[in-house]
Amino acid sequence: MSDRPPSTLNSQLSTLNSQLTTHDSQPLTVPWTDSHCHLAMSDFDGDRAQTEARAEEAGVFRMVVVGTTPEDWAPAAALARLPSRRCTAGLHPHEAARWDEACRRGLRLALAEQAIGAVGEIGLDYHYDLSPRDIQRKVFEAQLGLAAELALPVVVHSREAFTDTVDLLAAFLPGLKGVIHCFTYGPAEAETFLELGLHLSYSGIVTFPKAPLIREAALLTPWDRLLVETDAPYLAPVPHRGKRCEPAHAAITGRFVASLKGAEEEEAARRTSANAAQLFGWG
Ligand SMILES: [Zn+2]
Known part of the structure; x- marks a missing residue:
């Protein structure tokens, strides 16, 4: 655990964010990876090509396009035909x-036939509870089983469901690789996931003023387990908070995490991209 109290971290926050605001317009030469974005969503239908170009200009050369429903598995895979992309x-x-059985078979087919980098995003969300919890657990477990069977890593969504997430993941460990995407817990939960051998991915939320525990978690996450992501079109980092998020913003979140951890930007980009490459099969 970090020995820096949250109050110290909060006082550093405005300095970090103002450094990033000044930095925002400068071109980057370091290769960031957006390890989680929803580029197939209709939010990008009007300017997808420009969005992709802006990502490259910002130094975000690789991205993982995430599929979340039977309807977007194929569009996500289509966007991942470039060598710089992976999909889930x-x-x-x-x-x-x-x-249901048709969904399970459709997913298995998609996972076997397409150039899929991972099973995800799957998991538990007890904040919105949009599906009954017992069904969420059953479906998470079934998809963890598919990942184990096909030797694919998992991209895990876990919100206000820490204990059940750990219990279900633990049944497939060791052996299963994966990432807790958009990590929103604190340092204690980070340590548990790290002990299980999982990676942690930080989104724009790490830049938000009311997220001192997430920053504490980022501080204790070793560089060889840390990823950055946008979760675009959601969760744009400061100074774009509230606007549509896009993959270019992975560089902003990445720079923020680098500053927070006292690392050089280029080193942070290199290491987080290497982690994503290892996890999602860029070799
Ligand atoms: Zn997502």
């Missing part, structure tokens, strides 16, 4: 009530 397929916990 899974049934999001919000949609868990849709799970």
Whole structure:
């Protein structure tokens, strides 16, 4: 655990964010990876090509396009035809009530046939409870089973469901690789996931003023287990908070995490991209 109290971290926050604001317009030469974005969503239908170009200009050369429903598995895979992309397929916990034998077979087919880097995003969301919790657990477990069977890593969504997430993941460990995407817990939970051998991915939320525990978690996450992501179109980092998020913003979140941890930007980009490459099969 970090020995820096949250109050110290909060006082550093405005300095970090003002450094990033000044930095925002400068071109980057370091290769960031957006390890989680929803580029197939209709939010990008009007300017997807420009969005992709802006990502590259910002130094975000690789991205993982995430599929969350049977309807977006194929579009995500289509966007991942470039060598700089990977995609995933899974049934999001919000949609868990849709799970049936046809869905399971469709997912298995998608995972086997497409250049899929992972099963995801899958998991548990007890904040919104959009599907009944017992069904969320059953569907998460079934998809963890598919990942184990196909030797694919998992992209895990876990919100206000820490204990059940750990219990279900633990049944497939060791052996299963994966990432807790958009990590929103604190340092104690981070330590548990790290002990299980999982990676932790930080989104724009790490830049928000009311997220001192997430910053504490980022501080204790070793560089060889840390990823950055946008979860675009959601959760744009400061100074774009509230606007549509896009993959270019992975560089902003990455720079923020680098400053927070006292690392050089280039080193942080190199290491987080290497972790994503290892996890999602860029070799
Ligand atoms: Zn997502």
